Amino acid sequence: MNSSSRADESGTKLTTRSDQRAAVTAGFLGWTLDAFDFFIVVITLTAIGHDLHASDAMMASTIAVTLAFRPVGAFVFGLLADRYGRRLPLMINLVFYSVLEVASGLATSYTMFFWLRALFGIGMGGEWGVGASLVMEKAPTKLRGVFSGLLQEGYATGNLLASIAYFLIFPRWGWRPLFFIGGLPALLAIFVRMRVKESEVWERTRHHDFKSLFRTIGSCWKLFLFLTLLMAFMNAASHGTQDMYPTFLQRDWGMTPRMRGAINAISAIGAIVGGVTFGYLSDRIGRRKSIVLALVLAICAIPLWAFAPTLGLLVAGAFLMQFMVQGAWGVIPVHINELAPDSVRGFLPGFAYQCGVLIAGSVVVIETSLAAHMSWAKAMAISALTVFALAALVSALGRERHRVVFGETF
Numbered sequence: 001m002n003s004s005s006r007a008d009e010s011g012t013k014l015t016t017r018s019d020q021r022a023a024v025t026a027g028f029l030g031w032t033l034d035a036f037d038f039f040i041v042v043i044t045l046t047a048i049g050h051d052l053h054a055s056d057a058m059m060a061s062t063i064a065v066t067l068a069f070r071p072v073g074a075f076v077f078g079l080l081a082d083r084y085g086r087r088l089p090l091m092i093n094l095v096f097y098s099v100l101e102v103a104s105g106l107a108t109s110y111t112m113f114f115w116l117r118a119l120f121g122i123g124m125g126g127e128w129g130v131g132a133s134l135v136m137e138k139a140p141t142k143l144r145g146v147f148s149g150l151l152q153e154g155y156a157t158g159n160l161l162a163s164i165a166y167f168l169i170f171p172r173w174g175w176r177p178l179f180f181i182g183g184l185p186a187l188l189a190i191f192v193r194m195r196v197k198e199s200e201v202w203e204r205t206r207h208h209d210f211k212s213l214f215r216t217i218g219s220c221w222k223l224f225l226f227l228t229l230l231m232a233f234m235n236a237a238s239h240g241t242q243d244m245y246p247t248f249l250q251r252d253w254g255m256t257p258r259m260r261g262a263i264n265a266i267s268a269i270g271a272i273v274g275g276v277t278f279g280y281l282s283d284r285i286g287r288r289k290s291i292v293l294a295l296v297l298a299i300c301a302i303p304l305w306a307f308a309p310t311l312g313l314l315v316a317g318a319f320l321m322q323f324m325v326q327g328a329w330g331v332i333p334v335h336i337n338e339l340a341p342d343s344v345r346g347f348l349p350g351f352a353y354q355c356g357v358l359i360a361g362s363v364v365v366i367e368t369s370l371a372a373h374m375s376w377a378k379a380m381a382i383s384a385l386t387v388f389a390l391a392a393l394v395s396a397l398g399r400e401r402h403r404v405v406f407g408e409t410f
Helices: 003-014 017-043 045-051 056-084 087-105 110-138 141-152 154-173 176-181 185-195 200-205 210-219 221-242 245-253 257-285 287-307 311-339 348-360 362-371 376-397
Strands: none
Touching: 017 045, 017 056, 017 087, 017 110, 017 141, 017 154, 017 176, 017 185, 045 056, 056 087, 056 110, 056 210, 056 348, 087 110, 087 176, 087 185, 110 141, 110 200, 110 311, 110 348, 141 154, 141 257, 141 311, 154 176, 154 257, 210 221, 221 287, 221 311, 221 348, 221 362, 221 376, 245 257, 245 311, 245 376, 257 287, 257 311, 287 311, 287 376, 311 348, 348 362, 362 376
């Protein structure tokens, strides 16, 4: 009997479809609302700075500190997930970052807002690893890639929802109510408490003390370094094509905020579709091949994305670019969770992910430096080509454990 058959039989005995749906719903919405809260700051940055008497540079540091504290959250909540199970840390995390998001909307000074965003980074960094391990351990083996793409594109969905909320709420009521919406994840914690069952894989492979947990983590240092390197290039690919793209549209195309917002929304739709598409493809042809294929196609899309001669082609390029980039990203949750040992799956993938984010933050600085000596289009094209090629190379050279049976083998 092959591994996928054993996994299917095991999955039927251990996890019901309603349990799978509940876990996927919780993981997807948790990451969606997490991203929604993060992007609220991104799109209202100047308005918040105006009210709190802070410069653009000061406000930009609130985004930087959120990213800097994400590995802290991944470390703390990842350890809790491998020691005490996936459900309890996930519920604590959801309530934790919900309270901080609402408090951010009540901030009365820049200093208060800065430290609230630092603490929010802990919550944001902790959610992905815990949620991804729970969803991947609940997902049917043959459909892990699809579930992976759906989970990961919760990030793009959160970005899209933040843009919609901005257009509907900000012009009339300002930025503070947008943060109050960020309290919704607290309700999701109730859903997790009532509907989501604990991971059976964790129950079979759990650590009964922190000493054995740290020993296992220490034995995986080579895998951790590889995952961190992969996540650094993958995050550089994502942030390098997203974060400064609105600036490119403003500087090289002279677009208004609404036009930039509309293109951002179209890009987010491309990301969602691409993530699920390549996640599905990875179930058929494998994880590494799917990631490399998406990144190679992203390289092919660079001329249209950066140098389109007309607005219509530019929009098409923005859609295709995020379709490919987030297509590669849609495979990441399943790929790195399959690579991780069962007993440290809550910690290792999430911590490596967030350490990669920390390293990849330099891509924005590099793009800005290049743009000082050339057009934004050329600067972004050069950086995109570089990180796509490196991410594809690292992915191709790494190993793969496609459809490994969780809780039975390593």
